[in-house]
Amino acid sequence: MKLLRYGPAGAERPALLEQDGTVRDLSEIIADVDATSVTPEVLSRIADRDPKTLPVVAQPGRIGPCIDGVGKFICIGLNYIDHARETGNEAPIEPVVFMKATSAIVGPDDDIVQPRGSTKLDWEVELGVVIGTKAKYVAEDRALAHVAGYFLANDVSERAFQTEGTGQWTKGKSCDTFGPIGPWLVTADEISDPQNLRLWLEVDGVRRQDGTTANMIFSVARIVSYLSGLMTLHPGDVIITGTPAGVGQGMKPPVYLRPGQIVTLGIEGLGEQHQTVVADAT
Known part of the structure; x- marks a missing residue:
């Protein structure tokens, strides 16, 4: 579904x-x-x-985030070797875990708002996972049984906030509108293999990312199992699983988003997102 x-x-x-x-x-x-x-x-x-x-919705209008009331918004960094290398990092020996504020969550076609002081606004197409049953100390071979479904995500990032100051990556990942999710939550029965999905992203019609989840360093099953050993996962928790190469930070020279640009992204079977970058007017 x-x-x-x-x-x-x-x-x-x-x-x-x-x-x-x-x-x-x-x-x-x-x-x-x-x-x-x-x-x-x-x-x-x-x-x-x-x-x-069931009643037909003839004109649904705006599509919102594909799930509401998210408990934890967990992110996995550097989970594709080509992305790790383009950002000057080696492949991690275990999943890199950070959190994104749930207040960053917006709909798939809502605007990306560039926050005040931002100079290095970047994009990341990612496969998202929704937990459907409580998971604690789950074996890898049973981990996918705890997944309710999958979704498309853009892990919008402000690289200067993320890495050039002190503290954790969360600062550059949690600004308002930095978590577009959806358009759909696709139930797990429709995704026969989460490690065989094509994902892509374009900026102003130019293809920047074009990869496959087959190239993840840590599979969805491994990620769910690993996280369940660190914290209890509950229904409604979401996990985004990393991005392939092609982010703005990795280009030579780096290229970052500006107000007025259009970001389009998609994952096979999970739909597309379309976002306009706007300046913070508050």
Whole structure:
């Protein structure tokens, strides 16, 4: 299934996308796409309902973040060897973990707002994972059973904030609008192999990233297992799993985003995002 949320920011409604592109409102079954509705029991209840019996959403308008009420927004850095090398790093020997503020989350086509003082605004297409069942000390061969589904993410980054000051990467990863997710939460049964998905990103129509999740250093299963040994993962927690080569920081010379530019990205089977970069007007 492809689950989504539509409507104005803060007032989104849950919906289902049929194979023919019809959007069906899910409000009769769930209040929202959130931690309470990504469990196996609720997903099964949605799947058992004949979508033809649900109201059609003729004009969904804005598409919101594909899940609401995210508990933890966990990120994996340097998880593609080509990306690690383009940024001057060696391949990590274990997953590099950092957090992104949940207040950074926005819809897939919402604007990217360049914050005050930003000079090195960058892009990163990533595969996202939604946890569906509690996971603690999970073996790698059982880790994917705890995944409710997958989504497309742009790990927007401000490189000067991230690496040129003191402290952790979180500072350059957590600004408002730095976490576009969606358009859909695609349930795990539709993704036969998360390590065989093409992902790409363009800036103003120029292809900057073009890779495959087959080149991850640490697989989704390995990441979920590893994280479950550090912290308990709960339904509604999300993980983004790293980006392939082609970020602005890695170009020679580096190239960064400017207001007015358009960022387009996608992952096979998970849809596309389209964002306009704007200056912070507050």
